[in-house]
Amino acid sequence: MFWPGKLDQPHALHYLPDLARALVVPADRETSRGRAWNLPSPKPLTGRQYAAAAALDGRTRVSAVPKLALRTACLFETQARDVTEIFWQFDRPFLIEASAIETHIGRLTLTPQADAVAAGQGKGLSGFRLRGSEQLTSIPVGRSIR
DSSP states (O other): OEEESOTTSOBOOOOHHHHHHHHHHHHTOGGGTTOOOOOOOOSOBOHHHHHHHHOTTSOOOOEEEOHHHHHHHTTTOHHHHHHHHTGGGTSSOBOOOOHHHHHHHOOOOOOOHHHHHHHHTTOOOOOOBOSTTOBOOSOOOOOOOO
16 A cells, blocks of 8 residues: 555544535534534544554555655556645644534534445445554545555
8 A cells, every 4th residue: 555645644534424424514504604614533543554454454565655756656647646736734744623613513423433444445344453452443534546
């Protein structure tokens, strides 16, 4: 698996169905209109943690992809172009502060991270574990360049 940027930087990732729910609730309230909202994200993952969660067979390796390599890939792959535009989110911590929306509409229930990873892989599994005993408790969504 390839991860853009640095493998050990925390990155807030969202699961699309959770984003959809988070957008519908404030859209239905008059008091929400005319404001920009940061949508909630659970505990951020590093590239290494995401790779460990996605490793169904326990053997997935993860490699950092530097920006120069992505720029070169842009010549052949359109998705690489998209990633270079958001590369800044992966080479330093990318965290989201969403207390304003949670104060406004209440705390949203987010899909467990393990379920979001499994759904992204077309599996209906639960219970992925990181190395050691750290249970996944937040949700990732993102595309790796393969």
